[in-house]
Amino acid sequence: MEEWNNVYEQICERLRNHSYKLTPQRQTILKTFLENIDQHLSAEDVYQLVKNQYPDIGIATVYRTLDILAELGILQKNDFGDGRSRYEFSSRNEHHHHHLICLRCGEVAEFDDDLLESLEAVIFKRSQFKVMDHDLKFFGYCQKCQGTLS
Ligand SMILES: [Zn+2]
Ligand SMILES: [Zn+2]
Ligand SMILES: [Zn+2]
Known part of the structure; x- marks a missing residue:
């Protein structure tokens, strides 16, 4: 799991460089993507997964965090035509599958x-x-x- 820790550290640094605060809730959202690396998660999916750990997290926080991570190129935002955006890590390889x-x-x-x-x-x-x-x-x-x- 050392590799993931490195990825995680890099992402944290990129957030800090853009003056985004890495709140515990945002850290948990990032970890959720690392733990579901082969999934394409919607904001609602992320919300459900994070809620287990942070019952008081709001879905607006999830949306905002996903926006920031997509803006920084950490997450790739996909539209699969079902009316909700799905996110995945964009740094897995050079070519987007x-x-x-x-x-x-x-x-x-x-x-x-x-x-x-x-x-x-x-x-x-x-x-x-x-x-x-x-x-x-x-x-x-x-x-x-x-x-x-x-
Ligand atoms: Zn994918
Ligand atoms: Zn099917
Ligand atoms: Zn291709």
């Missing part, structure tokens, strides 16, 4: 392989447009839900 979103149960899986470099090369060749990044979401049905389709 792609998301597979189930239209039935809302499960979000990740897809790491990037097969788009060749497409980006074609775009550059045909349009002289230099692609620096892309944002791609796949909507469909997870394996579990495929069995329930009528």
